[in-house]
Amino acid sequence: xxxxxxxxxxxxxxxxxxxxxxxxxxxxxxxxxxxxxxxxxxxxxxxxxxxxxxxxxxxxxxxxxxxxxxxxxxxxxxxxxxxxxxxxxxxxxxxxxxxxxxxxxxxxxxxxxxxxxxxxxxxxxxxxxxxxxxxxxxxxxxxxxxxxxxxxxxxxxxxxxxxxxxxxxxxxxxxxxxxxxxxxxxxxxxxxxxxxxxxxxxxxxxxxxxxxx
Amino acid sequence: xxxxxxxxxxxxxxxxxxxxxxxxxxxxxxxxxxxxxxxxxxxxxxxxxxxxxxxxxxxxxxxxxxxxxxxxxxxxxxxxxxxxxxxxxxxxxxxxxxxxxxxxxxxxxxxxxxxxxxxxxxxxxxxxxxxxxxxxxxxxxxxxxxxxxxxxxxxxxxxxxxxxxxxxxxxxxxxxxxxxxxxxxxxxxxxxxxxxxxxxxxxxxxxxxxxxxxxxxxxxxxxxxxxxxxxxxxxxxxxxxxxxxxxxxxxxxxxxxxxxxxxxxxxxxxxxxxxxxxxxxxxxxxxxxxxxxxxxxxxxxxxxxxxxxxxxxxxxxxxxxxxxxxxxxxxxxxxxxxxxxxxxxxxxxxxxxxxxxxxxxxxxxxxxxxxxxxxxxxxxxxxxxxx
Numbered sequence: 269x270x271x272x273x274x275x276x277x278x279x280x281x282x283x284x285x286x287x288x289x290x291x292x293x294x295x296x297x298x299x300x301x302x303x304x305x306x307x308x309x310x311x312x313x314x315x316x317x318x319x320x321x322x323x324x325x326x327x328x329x330x331x332x333x334x335x336x337x338x339x340x341x342x343x344x345x346x347x348x349x350x351x352x353x354x355x356x357x358x359x360x361x362x363x364x365x366x367x368x369x370x371x372x373x374x375x376x377x378x379x380x381x382x383x384x385x386x387x388x389x390x391x392x393x394x395x396x397x398x399x400x401x402x403x404x405x406x407x408x409x410x411x412x413x414x415x416x417x418x419x420x421x422x423x424x425x426x427x428x429x430x431x432x433x434x435x436x437x438x439x440x441x442x443x444x445x446x447x448x449x450x451x452x453x454x455x456x457x458x459x460x461x462x463x464x465x466x467x468x469x470x471x472x473x474x475x476x477x478x479x480x481x
Numbered sequence: 482x483x484x485x486x487x488x489x490x491x492x493x494x495x496x497x498x499x500x501x502x503x504x505x506x507x508x509x510x511x512x513x514x515x516x517x518x519x520x521x522x523x524x525x526x527x528x529x530x531x532x533x534x535x536x537x538x539x540x541x542x543x544x545x546x547x548x549x550x551x552x553x554x555x556x557x558x559x560x561x562x563x564x565x566x567x568x569x570x571x572x573x574x575x576x577x578x579x580x581x582x583x584x585x586x587x588x589x590x591x592x593x594x595x596x597x598x599x600x601x602x603x604x605x606x607x608x609x610x611x612x613x614x615x616x617x618x619x620x621x622x623x624x625x626x627x628x629x630x631x632x633x634x635x636x637x638x639x640x641x642x643x644x645x646x647x648x649x650x651x652x653x654x655x656x657x658x659x660x661x662x663x664x665x666x667x668x669x670x671x672x673x674x675x676x677x678x679x680x681x682x683x684x685x686x687x688x689x690x691x692x693x694x695x696x697x698x699x700x701x702x703x704x705x706x707x708x709x710x711x712x713x714x715x716x717x718x719x720x721x722x723x724x725x726x727x728x729x730x731x732x733x734x735x736x737x738x739x740x741x742x743x744x745x746x747x748x749x750x751x752x753x754x755x756x757x758x759x760x761x762x763x764x765x766x767x768x769x770x771x772x773x774x775x776x777x778x779x780x781x782x783x784x785x786x787x788x789x790x791x792x793x794x795x796x797x798x799x800x801x802x803x804x805x806x807x808x809x810x811x812x813x814x815x816x817x818x819x820x821x822x823x824x825x826x827x828x829x830x831x832x833x834x835x836x837x838x839x840x841x842x843x844x845x846x847x848x849x850x851x852x853x854x855x856x857x858x859x860x861x862x863x864x865x866x867x868x
Contacts, residue, residue, distance in 0.1 A: 309866060313865070313866075316779065318778075318779060318861050318862045318865070319862045336782070338783075339783050339784075340786075342778065342781055342782065342783045342784075343781060343783075344783015345779070345780075345781050345783070346780055347781065351779055352864070353776070355774070357486075359773055359776065359777070360494060361487070361490040361491045361494035361495075361773075362487070362490050363492070366490065370777075371778070371780055372485060373483065374777070374780045374781035374782050375780075375781060376781075398868045443596070475771065
């Protein structure tokens with residue numbers, strides 16, 4: 269589903285980041301670990317095709333991203349990738365159901381209110397369908413973000429610090445949901461984190477080395 | 482969840498910020514549409530009510546005043562003229578038809594006009610209910626005069642009400658249908674009614690024309706050649722004033738035009754301020770919405786869809802503002818029509834109003850170019866990393 273080959277990224281004025289080759293198949297899960305500045309978020313953005321690498325190649329669902337035009341990369345990302353962000357993940361103008369419906373629309377999937385409500389029910393937040401993001405607690409918003417990442421049945425879920433700022437109970441609930449749902453959908457799951465609480469949950473760890481400034 | 486619905490949701494979410502833009506757009510459109518309607522009605526009325534009248538004879542004074550008072554019943558007459566002198570010119574070989582008018586009295590603000598049935602024919606009007614007058618003190622009233630057939634009333638001195646005539650009362654024998662312009666608010670009667678009520682020698686049915694007066698004589702030429710010589714001849718050979726409606730109306734358009742142009746400039750200014758408001762709101766909102774827009778890109782929206790989203794928002798706002806403006810303009814005209822006794826008519830939709838709506842859409846599209854371009858160029862990864 270996801271493969272990195274000879275990846276290097278040079279940010280203007282920053283150190284040159286070099287990433288080891290790696291691959292993640294459907295149904296597999298990995299934690300991307302590393303100290304601050306090691307390039308965790310950069311690698312996640314490269315995986316999603318939001319950044320073009322200085323060198324090397326990212327393969328997503330069998331397609332080399334560098335060979336695709338930007339619009340095609342956008343379409344591929346919308347259809348095949350589910351993204352979970354650390355904070356402020358939802359469109360404030362839309363209610364919870366609207367946020368999920370928008371994700372399906374951007375993935376090129378037909379509208380399916382039944383699927384949305386079923387997914388919200390599975391995540392235990394069906395009652396929040398009509399609420400706006402500002403009416404949700406942090407834990408509730410994180411569950412909605414997970415639902416949105418899953419609603420279009422992507423092959424790859426990329427989660428950026430999904431448990432940061434959550435207490436232990438909420439962090440455990442979010443981690444459990446992510447792992448269960450990714451597994452249920454047969455999706456590959458890559459979680460960027462430096463939250464040590466997640467380590468026991470996932471067997472496969474990709475450790476990025478510290479980068480000298 | 483289409484982009485259109487997302488744009489609607491975004492506008493609803495930011496409704497307080499967009500309210501001022503909506504009101505500015507609506508006011509600009511309302512003022513522009515209002516002026517369009519007034520100008521159209523003004524032109525239509527000028528043309529319609531001057532139809533068939535080539536020359537107006539009356540007492541010396543302002544020719545525009547003579548035309549306004551005789552054709553549109555909007556100003557006070559310049560004075561009276563002798564019937565004998567008017568008849569002399571009415572019988573001129575270059576004159577096909579001459580219609581006398583006698584003004585000076587009113588009832589409840591409605592002018593009483595002594596004339597002949599030819600005055601109705603001039604407007605192509607026929608009595609809708611009842612019949613035409615056949616004798617003095619019988620009257621036919623316009624549609625906005627609140628008197629039923631069979632009603633009796635006493636006229637008052639002056640065009641805006643004064644001491645009531647106690648010599649006799651009018652009887653309404655007919656009513657005109659609505660939509661006849663200034664006829665709607667007039668009370669028409671025989672010339673003899675006016676002489677009868679004002680007493681003196683003219684009240685005697687056997688009185689000579691020299692003893693009687695009228696206010697104006699409306700003349701239709703028998704030949705176009707008359708325009709070149711008859712007015713000058715009348716001015717030279719009589720004490721009367723001859724005013725050409727076509728000439729005076731051109732002068733009136735020039736006079737009123739300055740005011741209309743100023744108001745049009747004001748409407749244009751309002752629309753420009755509204756466009757600037759849309760631009761500033763969208764541009765400033767971009768700062769706050771950068772993360773949302775980057776999120777949309779991360780979720781698969783293309784650059785063009787992001788720009789399209791902002792364009793949608795501006796177009797929806799422009800359409801809502803435009804329609805609200807037209808509603809305001811038509812509502813105001815309908816209210817004015819109720820109070821103006823036919824001077825202003827309720828607005829009928831104009832083709833130019835569609836052009837106005839399209840113009841507002843174009844202005845909104847221009848206002849959104851820069852914000853849309855900025856959204857188009859949004860660096861997604863950088864924006865998402867900043868938060």
